[in-house]
Amino acid sequence: MKLHFPIEQLWRQVRKMGAQERQYSLNAPVAEPVPDIVTRFNQGGAEIALEDVDVIGGVLGSHGAQIVLYIPDQGQGIDEVLQDGPKGKKVHVADCQTLEQMRQRNRFQRYQAVVNVTGDFNVFGFSMSQRQSVEGTARLRVCINCLKHLNYKGYVTERGQASQILSRFNLKDFFAEHSTLFRYLPTAFIEPKSGYSDDWKEISRNFRARKNYSCESCRVDLNAHKNLLHSHHIDGNKRNNSVTNLQALCGDCHRKQPLHDNMYVKAADLSVIQKLRKNQGVLGDTTDWNDLFQLIDPPYQGLLRLYRSRNEPKPEIGYEVMDALGAVKAEAEMAWPRTKFAVVGDQKAKESWGALGWKVETLEEALRGFRDGK
Numbered sequence: 004m005k006l007h008f009p010i011e012q013l014w015r016q017v018r019k020m021g022a023q024e025r026q027y028s029l030n031a032p033v034a035e036p037v038p039d040i041v042t043r044f045n046q047g048g049a050e051i052a053l054e055d056v057d058v059i060g061g062v063l064g065s066h067g068a069q070i071v072l073y074i075p076d077q078g079q080g081i082d083e084v085l086q087d088g089p090k091g092k093k094v095h096v097a098d099c100q101t102l103e104q105m106r107q108r109n110r111f112q113r114y115q116a117v118v119n120v121t122g123d124f125n126v127f128g129f130s131m132s133q134r135q136s137v138e139g140t141a142r143l144r145v146c147i148n149c150l151k152h153l154n155y156k157g158y159v160t161e162r163g164q165a166s167q168i169l170s171r172f173n174l175k176d177f178f179a180e181h182s183t184l185f186r187y188l189p190t191a192f193i194e195p196k197s198g199y200s201d202d203w204k205e206i207s208r209n210f211r212a213r214k215n216y217s218c219e220s221c222r223v224d225l226n227a228h229k230n231l232l233h234s235h236h237i238d239g240n241k242r243n244n245s246v247t248n249l250q251a252l253c254g255d256c257h258r259k260q261p262l263h264d265n266m267y268v269k270a271a272d273l274s275v276i277q278k279l280r281k282n283q284g285v286l287g288d289t290t291d292w293n294d295l296f297q298l299i300d301p302p303y304q305g306l307l308r309l310y311r312s313r314n315e316p317k318p319e320i321g322y323e324v325m326d327a328l329g330a331v332k333a334e335a336e337m338a339w340p341r342t343k344f345a346v347v348g349d350q351k352a353k354e355s356w357g358a359l360g361w362k363v364e365t366l367e368e369a370l371r372g373f374r375d376g377k
């Protein structure tokens with residue numbers, strides 16, 4: 004098996020550095036060969052045909068990796084774009100109305116598919132001032148229709164917040180928030196981070212033991228899955244290991260901390276955390292919508308806000324149906340058991356709910372329903 008990045012070596016390095024804050028699971032996506040095309044997405048991008056763009060949970064992907072689409076050729080606007088990135092052609096991050104219209108007209112501009120967590124895009128064009136082709140990097144802005152399609156952070160439903168949501172949008176968070184939907188993470192996310200003190204590993208272990216391996220935010224007990232409990236630096240300074248600056252957080256609560264750097268959670272890990280929360284009854288009666296936003300996997304947040312804005316009843320989060328022997332027959336991120344309606348991640352889950360006689364939509368179908376004014 005040929006690895007395109009030396010993951011074991013990286014890990015040895017990470018362990019040596021004692022970088023315990025980000026515990027990756029080695030069981031899943033990253034530890035397998037990455038297709039060449041995905042490597043290219045991560046290294047500046049590759050031109051892509053619309054048919055090759057997959058839509059997963061409303062966002063864009065290809066060959067198992069999350070991507071965004073942009074147009075490198077900024078034409079004669081290049082001088083202005085290099086000065087002021089937001090004036091350039093917009094970056095698509097979701098299956099928005101603009102892309103849908105192009106699809107319908109069978110027109111698809113020459114988009115570049117790229118895994119970009121920095122926000123700096125390679126662009127070129129014909130400079131009118133220099134009378135020649137020029138190139139450079141520009142901080143292009145995200146497409147507004149994309150934010151609408153996802154109801155990202157409540158872009159549609161939260162009155163008066165749209166401009167703030169737009170100005171605060173950043174790709175690093177956006178990719179991290181959708182980590183559960185894709186097989187291959189941005190390669191920038193799996194590079195080891197430096198900056199921890201030499202004794203961090205031990206400090207973190209002792210600290211988490213003192214907290215009885217329980218999350219200080221949602222209270223889930225992770226004694227059976229200690230690697231899913233992290234030690235978080237409240238002030239963001241990885242060398243400030245004073246007890247008052249540390250917080251024990253499960254992987255899910257950890258990634259929801261503000262200003263967090265490249266924090267993500269794998270689908271399998273999130274599912275473990277959700278199950279433990281449920282079994283341990285730490286959720287209690289989640290009667291408040293705000294609790295649901297805390298619990299739900301971020302790709303579903305926009306949809307949850309849409310349901311709230313329509314005064315729909317509150318869904319159950321991480322709902323599952325078991326057979327007589329206690330094996331899970333079907334799992335849904337959102338479900339309304341009384342009306343037997345569920346929203347799920349993929350077609351396979353959809354089929355298992357369908358077999359139980361439920362009405363079910365994928366996240367993508369539900370978002371599209373709102374977009375097209377269902």
Ligand SMILES: [Zn+2]
Nearest residue numbers: 095099146149
């Ligand atoms: Zn768009």
Ligand SMILES: [Zn+2]
Nearest residue numbers: 218221253256
């Ligand atoms: Zn937690």
Ligand SMILES: [Zn+2]
Nearest residue numbers: 234235236257
């Ligand atoms: Zn942290």
